[in-house]
Amino acid sequence: MxxxxxILIISAIALSGCINDGMDDTLLSQSEISLNWKGxxxxxxxxxxxxxxxxxxxxxxxxxxxxxANWFTVRCSQxxxxxxxxxxxxxxxxxxxxxxxxxxxxxxxxxxDGQGMIWLWxxxxxxxxxxxxxx
Numbered sequence: 001m002x003x004x005x006x007i008l009i010i011s012a013i014a015l016s017g018c019i020n021d022g023m024d025d026t027l028l029s030q031s032e033i034s035l036n037w038k039g040x041x042x043x044x045x046x047x048x049x050x051x052x053x054x055x056x057x058x059x060x061x062x063x064x065x066x067x068x069a070n071w072f073t074v075r076c077s078q079x080x081x082x083x084x085x086x087x088x089x090x091x092x093x094x095x096x097x098x099x100x101x102x103x104x105x106x107x108x109x110x111x112x113d114g115q116g117m118i119w120l121w122x123x124x125x126x127x128x129x130x131x132x133x134x135x
Contacts, residue, residue, distance in 0.1 A: 027128040028111055028119060033063060035072040035093050036128040037100070042093050043072045054134050061131040070094050074129055076107070080118045085109040089120070091127060102127070 027036060033045035033052070045052065045063050050070075053062040059079050064071030072093035080087060086108050092101040102125055111119035116133035 027121065027130070030130060031117070032130065033117075033132055034130050035063075035074075035091075037093075037095075038126045042095060042100075043070050052132065052134055056135055063131075072129070074120070074131060079133075080107075080109045080120060080131075081112070083109055083112055089122075091122075091129070 035042045043063060050063060050065050054060065055062075059076040061074045061076075062071070063073075072091070075090040077088040086106065088104045089107050090101075090103045091105060092099060105122045105125055105127065107120045107122045107129075109118060110121045118131050118133060120129040120131065121127070
C-alpha cells in the first residue's frame with residue numbers, strides 16, 4: 001500500500017514538471033533584461049555597459065554591450081503586448097563560443113508589467129527573453 005502511494009506521488013511530481021512545457025519558472029521571477037537558453041543566462045543587460053535599441057517597423061529589440069562582444073536581437077512578427085499572445089520571432093545572440101541564430105520560432109508572451117517589460121518564451125528551443133518596450 002505504501003509502495004503504491006509512493007509511486008503515485010512520484011508520478012504526480014514528474015507529471016507536474018511537464019505541464020509548463022519546459023519553461024524555467026525562474027524566468028518569470030527575473031526582472032533583468034536578458035536572454036536565457038536551456039536554463040542558462042546568455043546575455044544580461046547592464047545600463048552601465050550596455051545599450052538598448054528598438055526598430056519600430058521591424059518590431060526588433062536589440063541589446064548589446066559597448067564593445068559589441070555580447071548582444072542579442074529579437075525580431076518579432078508582431079509587437080508583443082499582452083499575456084498569452086503568440087507570435088514568431090527571429091533570435092540571435094552571442095554564445096560562449098559562437099553566435100547562435102534561429103528563425104521563425106514560436107514564442108508566447110508569458111508576462112508583461114506596467115514598466116514595459118515583456119517576458120517571452122519559446123518552448124521549442126527553450127529560449128526565454130526579457131525585453132523592454134522603449135518606443
